[in-house]
Amino acid sequence: MATTDPTAGAAGPASTGVPEAGPAGGHPARWAILAVVCLAELVVVLDNTVLNVAIPSLTSELGATTADVQWMINAYALVQAGLLLGAGSAADRYGRKRMLLAGLVLFGAGSLAAGLAGSSAGLIAARAGMGVGAALLLTTTLAVVMQVFDADERPRAIGIWGAVNALAYAAGPVVGGLVLNHYWWGAVFLINIPVVLVGLVAVAVLVPESRDPRGGRPDLPGTALSVVGTTSVVYAVITGPEHGWTSSGVLVPALFGAAVLAAFARWERRAEHPMLDLELFRSRRFTGAVTGVVLITFGSGGALYLLTQQFQFVRGDSALQAGLNIAPFALTVVLVNFTGTSARLISRLGLPAVIASGMALMAAGLAVVALVGDGGYGGVLCGLVLMGAGCGCANPAIAEAIMGAIPKERAGAGAGVNGTLSELGTGLGVAVLGAVFVSRFGALLPDSVGTSESLPAALAQAPGAAERASVAGAFASGLQTGQLAGAAAVLLGGCVAGLLLGRAVRPVRGGAAGPPASPGAPGAPGAAEAPAVPGSPGER
Incomplete structure (x- = not known):
């Protein structure tokens, strides 16, 4: 099974300020x-x-x-x-x-x-x-x-x-x-x-x-929510073995972190x-x-x-x-x-x-x-x-x-x-x-x-x-x-x-994938189904 081009299908221009160089397309240095x-x-x-x-x-x-x-x-x-x-x-x-x-x-x-x-x-x-x-x-x-x-x-x-x-x-x-x-x-x-x-x-x-x-x-609200939520959950995971998983010192930050991360997910869905x-x-x-x-x-x-x-x-x-x-x-x-x-x-x-x-x-x-x-x-x-x-x-x-x-x-x-x-x-x-x-x-x-x-x-x-x-x-x-x-x-x-x-x-159209091809090469499965696009028909 061939790999797919990781950059294929990315929406919009991928202008990153990195010059393309030579056939390989990578930076010279x-x-x-x-x-x-x-x-x-x-x-x-x-x-x-x-x-x-x-x-x-x-x-x-x-x-x-x-x-x-x-x-x-x-x-x-x-x-x-x-x-x-x-x-x-x-x-x-x-x-x-x-x-x-x-x-x-x-x-x-x-x-x-x-x-x-x-x-x-x-x-x-x-x-x-x-x-x-x-x-x-x-x-x-x-x-x-x-x-x-x-x-x-x-x-x-x-x-x-x-x-x-x-x-x-x-x-x-x-x-x-x-x-x-x-x-x-x-x-x-x-x-x-x-x-x-x-x-x-x-x-x-x-x-x-x-x-x-x-x-x-x-995205300042999203950043704040992700930092607080992730830090709280990681703290609970780190201290759990020492203090006991049912102790208040572990359960409180774990539940608080989970609630904050849920708020983070909700905010990210609506953020511009x-x-x-x-x-x-x-x-x-x-x-x-x-x-x-x-x-x-x-x-x-x-x-x-x-x-x-x-x-x-x-x-x-x-x-x-x-x-x-x-x-x-x-x-x-x-x-x-x-x-x-x-x-x-x-x-x-x-x-x-x-x-x-x-x-x-x-x-x-x-x-x-x-x-x-x-x-x-x-x-x-x-x-x-x-x-x-x-x-x-x-x-x-x-x-x-x-x-x-x-x-x-x-x-x-x-x-x-x-x-x-x-x-x-x-x-x-x-x-x-x-x-x-x-x-x-x-x-x-x-x-x-x-x-x-x-x-x-x-x-x-x-x-x-x-x-x-x-x-x-x-x-x-x-x-x-x-x-x-x-x-x-x-x-x-x-x-x-x-x-x-x-x-x-797997390609979403055109039948069988065929023989393995180089990543991103013409005819490779990646060119057909462009998995880098979240939510495309072939990925759900």
């Missing part, structure tokens, strides 16, 4: 621009996990409490997730280069303030400021990629962008550990400054300005210049892609969270060792995309087949890790490689499907949707799979131990060696159940996304 935006993305994603290994230093040097440390970590993710939709819309409206530069400045200023912070409150505030810059950077980097690459090269470019994301996420604890071996905790933030300075110069010189020529007036066109959700292509991104991040984020516990509590690894043990997952993602394997598969098989098969492969890897996790590392390594190969193929295909379902001039909004759903999927994966694990663990604990949600606490209550062995077995069984649930979620997502996308790319 597109690969240098990709290197620049990937550098900016690298430091943003790195800071999601780099602080984890600095917790002991923060506790001793700043006198941080457990609650302080949690907010140091969560403030960055919370602000970032809450602003992604608004940041993407702002990039389309005011200029992607301008917002990329603004994001670098804010992220650099926040990094400097964090590195020099002298109190827990100061560090939390600085991390929140970094989150504002991070939201701008994550949306504008992907939006710029959409502008400077044509349909033929875009899958490979998005694959590299996604591979850098995976590499940075996995490298965070490793980089943090290496820096802390030689310097104080503030250095993990100050290393961002040289990268930001280089990025500012490179963006100013290389990246062309582009914006939505029909941006209209700013909406920041997010809700008609997109009537497109099978878009709906299939967003289903894929939520469930692949749900399964992978939750399963990797459980795997770190498996390495640290069952195998006795340090945080740094656990990070190194998981690194083959990210390295496989990098290999699959930097070699162009994922792009070639997308071109040959089409988006639906690559997403479905990639997510099935990732589910198989998750199942392998779950079933052999208490044995030697060799079995876990095989599972991680399978997970990386599947993720490396499916993720860029999902991003391409989402971005291709949105007119090119609204690329920032598409990047905001992709980023927001990724954050929500990962948070829900950690929360839900963590709850499955805790439930199974608690159900298998021996009566002599009582109830406990952590392995150390349960072991401390165990009266003898036999009970401690039962506790360890219950913990391993809980981890396995949670990981298998994640595998099932990823497999389900692959089936649903593949089915919806497969139906979306």
Whole structure:
């Protein structure tokens, strides 16, 4: 089944200010621009996990409490997730280069303030400021990629962008550990400054300005509603495992956030210049892609969270060792995309087949890790490689499907949707799979131990060696159940996304699709049914 041209059928002119160059139709400096935006993305994603290994230093040097440390970590993710939709819309409206530069400045200023912070409150505030810059950077980097690459090269470019994301996420604890071996905790933030300075110069010189020529007036009410609603929901997801899902501190913000998001949806349907066109959700292509991104991040984020516990509590690894043990997952993602394997598969098989098969492969890897996790590392390594190969193929295909379902001039909004759903999927994966694990663990604990949600606490209550062995077995069984649930979620997502996308790319007239064709080529299915138009007859 052939892929479809992501820009085909977009209503109105797609004037983005990017000059067409040569037969490929991309910007002359597109690969240098990709290197620049990937550098900016690298430091943003790195800071999601780099602080984890600095917790002991923060506790001793700043006198941080457990609650302080949690907010140091969560403030960055919370602000970032809450602003992604608004940041993407702002990039389309005011200029992607301008917002990329603004994001670098804010992220650099926040990094400097964090590195020099002298109190827990100061560090939390600085991390929140970094989150504002991070939201701008994550949306504008992907939006710029959409502008400077044509349909033929875009899958490979998005694959590299996604591979850098995976590499940075996995490298965070490793980089943090290496820096802390030689310097104080503030250095993990100050290393961002040289990268930001280089990025500012490179963006100013290389990246062309582009914006939505029909941006209209700013949708201030929609922006406010999206920020408040998304932030409230993400807060509930982040704090749910700690405070309990039925506690008022979780239920109130969750229900409030849901109500605000419902008001946001209602407003966007009536707004003259909406920041997010809700008609997109009537497109099978878009709906299939967003289903894929939520469930692949749900399964992978939750399963990797459980795997770190498996390495640290069952195998006795340090945080740094656990990070190194998981690194083959990210390295496989990098290999699959930097070699162009994922792009070639997308071109040959089409988006639906690559997403479905990639997510099935990732589910198989998750199942392998779950079933052999208490044995030697060799079995876990095989599972991680399978997970990386599947993720490396499916993720860029999902991003391409989402971005291709949105007119090119609204690329920032598409990047905001992709980023927001990724954050929500990962948070829900950690929360839900963590709850499955805790439930199974608690159900298998021996009566002599009582109830406990952590392995150390349960072991401390165990009266003898036999009970401690039962506790360890219950913990391993809980981890396995949670990981298998994640595998099932990823497999389900692959089936649903593949089915919806497969139906979306079928031609609406002219009979059979015929043999596979190049994306956007004359005679390809994409030319017949133009799936980028939400609500077209072939997509509902």
